Amino acid sequence: MLAGYAWVMPDVGGILRVRFDEWVRRDGVAVPKNVISTASISATKALVLSSDRIAAGPIHAFEKDLRDGTLVKLGGTWSAMMREFSLYRKAEAEKSPIVVLFVAMLRELLKEIPSLQPIATS
Numbered sequence: 001m002l003a004g005y006a007w008v009m010p011d012v013g014g015i016l017r018v019r020f021d022e023w024v025r026r027d028g029v030a031v032p033k034n035v036i037s038t039a040s041i042s043a044t045k046a047l048v049l050s051s052d053r054i055a056a057g058p059i060h061a062f063e064k065d066l067r068d069g070t071l072v073k074l075g076g077t078w079s080a081m082m083r084e085f086s087l088y089r090k091a092e093a094e095k096s097p098i099v100v101l102f103v104a105m106l107r108e109l110l111k112e113i114p115s116l117q118p119i120a121t122s
Contacts, residue, residue, distance in 0.1 A: 002074075003030035008047045008055040011039045020056050 009032070010016035017037075024031055036053070038044055041061045048055040049070065055062075065071040087106075089099065 002054065003032050005032065006034040006036075006051065006053045007032040008036050008038065008044045008053050008057075010057060011037045014039060016057065 009020065021031075023029070032054075036047060038047075041057060044055050044057050045062070045065070047053055049065070054074065059066075059073070062071055062073075066073055087103065089095075
């Protein structure tokens with residue numbers, strides 16, 4: 001049924017699009033035919049807010065619009081599509097004060113985005 005709607009999707013080849021395409025194949029869902037592809041979250045939001053299109057994208061990008069009721073989240077198993085973000089440093093490197101501060105600030109920012117909680121820290 002969703003394939004009959006107009007969609008705004010992440011660009012082909014991008015990680016979000018790859019995960020969406022994997023979900024479609026896994027769950028046997030029909031691929032949308034009327035699709036605008038973009039790598040821009042701003043363009044995605046603008047297209048959805050000015051039309052009756054459905055968007056596929058990271059939930060944190062739409063949280064304000066979801067909270068104020070401008071957009072609604074469709075139910076479905078695709079909500080399990082997650083994207084990991086990791087920070088790396090040389091194992092034997094000393095933690096510089098700027099790195100410690102940056103990680104602390106990043107953790108505080110993540111608290112404001114419920115869908116982006118840290119999985120593990122070191």
